[in-house]
Amino acid sequence: QVQLAESGGGLVQPGGSLTLSCRVSGINFSRYGVAWHRQAPGKEREWVTTIFSGGKITYRDTVEGRFTISRDNTKNIVYLQMNSLKPEDTAVYYCKVLVFDTWGQGTQVTVSS
Numbered sequence: 001q002v003q004l005a006e007s008g009g010g011l012v013q014p015g016g017s018l019t020l021s022c023r024v025s026g027i028n029f030s031r032y033g034v035a036w037h038r039q040a041p042g043k044e045r046e047w048v049t050t051i052f053s054g055g056k057i058t059y060r061d062t063v064e065g066r067f068t069i070s071r072d073n074t075k076n077i078v079y080l081q082m083n084s085l086k087p088e089d090t091a092v093y094y095c096k097v098l099v100f101d102t103w104g105q106g107t108q109v110t111v112s113s
Contacts, residue, residue: 002025003025004096006093006106006107007107009092009093012109012111013111013113014087014112016111017081017083017084018085020036022079023076024097034051034095034097035096036080036094037093037096038091040091047060049067049069049080057069063082066084066085078095082109087111088111090112091108
């Protein structure tokens with residue numbers, strides 16, 4: 001049974017940076033792709049980025065060039081480095097292992113001056 005634990009969120013000023021972590025347990029981590037999603041207040045959850053088991057990476061247009069996803073298969077962790085943050089990036093960020101319908105508790109990111 002896959003378990004997910006997101007961390008690293010917080011309050012940051014526009015233009016600032018944060019790094020989120022997603023620790024995955026219960027599966028053979030290196031075999032699966034992992035995605036980050038986010039949900040802003042009053043909006044539906046949206047996909048942000050995916051890193052596949054083979055290393056291929058995709059980003060939604062609005063974060064490409066600012067966000068970087070990476071993974072450490074020795075630690076079973078996926079990271080999301082977020083730079084040049086904007087108020088519209090404010091949301092609860094969730095990670096999800098592809099093919100599993102399980103979500104973590106999320107971590108809140110607030111971008112505000």
